């Protein structure tokens with residue numbers, strides 16, 4: 001039986017709009033295939049061993065939580081997280097966590113919360129919050145599927161040349177509401193603004209990440225297919241609903 005280990009960073013502090021559902025989705029999709037997913041919470045004060053994990057997950061948090069964890073993130077986990085990314089560990093970081101894996105986040109108050117610089121990206125708080133449902137098309141080569149999710153952030157994230165966008169926005173704001181990008185990818189690390197939860201709504205992304213983790217740990221191993229008809233139906237309904245709402249929104253402007 002295959003076993004994978006997932007490190008869940010700050011599960012009590014970084015968790016918005018059901019972000020924990022991503023971990024549950026990964027665990028279930030493993031279990032349905034007979035793969036064991038061990039989940040290890042990594043809170044304030046815990047050290048991170050860069051070799052111990054196949055996947056690392058950190059959910060979103062508002063400025064208050066970001067301030068509460070960033071020192072610990074730098075001191076106890078930063079080097080290990082960079083090392084893990086260098087070794088190809090799969091990382092998923094949502095919203096406030098995505099911001100903290102970039103170079104910095106400048107808040108409304110004008111203070112700068114330094115990030116880990118894993119993504120060549122930076123974030124500055126803007127005058128309005130970007131709230132609503134999102135539809136985006138994956139921008140990774142060979143992956144031709146849409147993502148649906150929910151965003152709520154005032155930070156505007158801009159990508160430098162050292163990382164690529166995860167997806168292109170069809171409805172919603174994405175990274176900054178200006179350049180049509182959503183999220184970032186560097187090695188096997190993915191950052192995104194999409195809550196939702198993201199992975200239950202987007203099983204293809206869940207399997208993309210799981211597949212990477214599995215084949216890295218067990219070369220040659222492949223994920224067996226699951227019956228995702230219900231999930232795909234739910235996904236399609238959301239895409240259609242958001243696309244018609246999105247058109248209605250742009251007509252009324």
Ligand code: GLN
Pocket residue numbers: 016060061062063066094095096097152153154155156
């Ligand atoms: N502080 C961030 C922002 O509003 C993160 C919000 C979030 O994680 N939803 O931009």
